[in-house]
Amino acid sequence: MRILITGAFGQLGSAVSKRLSKDSKIIRTGRSIPHDGQGIILDILNQIHFKDVIDATEPDVVIHLAAMTGVDDCQLNPKLAKEINIAGVQHLCDSFKGKIIHLSTDYVFDGKNGPYSELDTVCPISVYGETKLAAERILLNHDQNYLIIRGNVIYGDSSNTDASFLNWVVNSLKDGQEIRVVNDQYNNPTWTKSMADIISLCIENDLSGIVHWGDADYLNRFDFAIKIAEKFELNSKLIKPIITTELNQPAPRPLKSGLKSDKLIEVLDVVPPSIDDCLDAILEKNAK
Ligand SMILES: NC(=O)c1ccc[n+]([C@@H]2O[C@H](COP(=O)([O-])OP(=O)(O)OC[C@H]3O[C@@H](n4cnc5c(N)ncnc54)[C@H](OP(=O)(O)O)[C@@H]3O)[C@@H](O)[C@H]2O)c1
Numbered sequence: 001m002r003i004l005i006t007g008a009f010g011q012l013g014s015a016v017s018k019r020l021s022k023d024s025k026i027i028r029t030g031r032s033i034p035h036d037g038q039g040i041i042l043d044i045l046n047q048i049h050f051k052d053v054i055d056a057t058e059p060d061v062v063i064h065l066a067a068m069t070g071v072d073d074c075q076l077n078p079k080l081a082k083e084i085n086i087a088g089v090q091h092l093c094d095s096f097k098g099k100i101i102h103l104s105t106d107y108v109f110d111g112k113n114g115p116y117s118e119l120d121t122v123c124p125i126s127v128y129g130e131t132k133l134a135a136e137r138i139l140l141n142h143d144q145n146y147l148i149i150r151g152n153v154i155y156g157d158s159s160n161t162d163a164s165f166l167n168w169v170v171n172s173l174k175d176g177q178e179i180r181v182v183n184d185q186y187n188n189p190t191w192t193k194s195m196a197d198i199i200s201l202c203i204e205n206d207l208s209g210i211v212h213w214g215d216a217d218y219l220n221r222f223d224f225a226i227k228i229a230e231k232f233e234l235n236s237k238l239i240k241p242i243i244t245t246e247l248n249q250p251a252p253r254p255l256k257s258g259l260k261s262d263k264l265i266e267v268l269d270v271v272p273p274s275i276d277d278c279l280d281a282i283l284e285k286n287a288k
Contacts, residue, residue, distance in 0.1 A: 001203070002027065004059035006044055006092070007066030009034055011156040011163040012103065015192035016063060019200055027057045031066070044088035051095040061203060063101045064092055067132070069163060071107070074128040075251035085131035089138050099145045099206075101199060106152035106187070106214075108133040111254020115188060115218060118150075118210050118263055126251040136210070147202055148210045152259050153189040153221075157282040165189070166282075169225045173234035183222035183241040187258040188214035191278040201268050212259035216272040224275065231279040 001024045007013045008028035017026050028039035042053050044066045054062075067085050068074055074081035092100060106114065107129035108122040124130045139146040155166040172179045190213065198213045219227075222241045229236035244253050261272050 001025070001061065002057070002059045003061045003063060003203075004029060004054070004057055005063045005065060006030075006042065006088075007064075008039060009037055010065060010069075011158075012151075012154055012192050012195060013065045014158050015156060015196040016065065016199055019193070019196035020063075020203075023200075027059060029053065029066075044091055045083055047091040047094065050091045054095045059096070059098065061099045061101060062092060062096055063103075063199065064089065065103050067103070068128075071126055071128045071253070072250045074131065075126060078127045078131075081127050081131050082134075085128075086134045086138065089135040093138060093142045093144055097144070099147070100139065101147045101149065101202065102135065102139055104136050104148050104150045104210075105129065105132050106150060106212075106257045106259050107254060108136065108150065109254055109257060111185075111257040114186065114254070114256045115214070115258035115260045116212070117260045118212055125254060128251065129254075145208060147208050149195075149199065149202065150210070150212045150259055151190055151195055152214050152257060153187040153224075154192055154195055155189055156192040157285070158192075165221075165224070166228060169228045169239075170232055170234065173229055173232070173236075173238055176235075176238070178238045178240060179225070180240050180242040180247075181222045181225040182244050182247065182253075183220045184243045184255050185221050185253055186218060186256050187221070188216065188218045188272075189224055189275060190215045191273065191282075193281070194273050194278065198264065198268070198270070201270065202264075205268060207267065211264050211267075213261050213264055214259040214272065215275065215278065217275045218258055219275075227275055228279065231276070231283065 004027040009030040029042035
């Protein structure tokens, strides 16, 4: 199978490329290509080039990960957020008639009542959430074979990603830097490898529609940071609790958010990993 990935050099893109390259031909695309990477330059805003790349590479499946992911950046620059997160998906649908796997987010919910199932009512409270929901609706209305996978607090362990909460905590504590972490935002943080494994299984089983995937532990961000510090044997006293409103961020955050994975657990007969198991596996990998 030939699989084209947009945003392939990002946090999740790196893990998904690695996982799927075991069984498939992977075509990695990105707005820029890292010096040690191989792929095709593709800015999803360029509709003509998008179609040219699809026509030239003839993928069976496109995994669409490219997005403007900075929640505050989206709030401060809604025009660009709409272009990348909404028009980018439209360009993909206009260019490609095969199976699309699209990564969406728990930020399509308002965070009053999480964790959420696929049947819960969406109600985004930020520009990022609005644009990701609008992207979902393009796929829903496009008569396209699609799978939307919603994720939440996805954390990578590769050193070349800035988007990872894990890396931010570990690197800050290693530098002896005090960090303030919110204790009123609840989610089920999900390791990139866990999400990559699920994407692989979804392809294998040709799933369609909307599904949620989050790892097993539901906790607040402060408690997650403490778990990371303890596993990595770093000074957890440098982590100070704070509430979301104290941060005065441009974009509102859903507080009681997160995702229920029951549908995928049943359909794929899988068990979401615990944070402890994921952090142990990361530590073991890094020790090699
Ligand atoms: N991280 C999370 O907690 C989370 C949770 C739920 C869903 N998701 C979704 O998962 C997907 C992957 O996110 P991630 O965590 O891997 O974030 P990420 O590391 O920020 O990856 C996003 C990638 O998209 C690329 N991109 C941005 N604008 C582009 C454009 N115009 N053309 C082509 N590529 C462009 C970025 O490239 P540059 O490096 O050049 O900017 C980056 O490589 C996104 O769709 C995101 O909405 C993430």
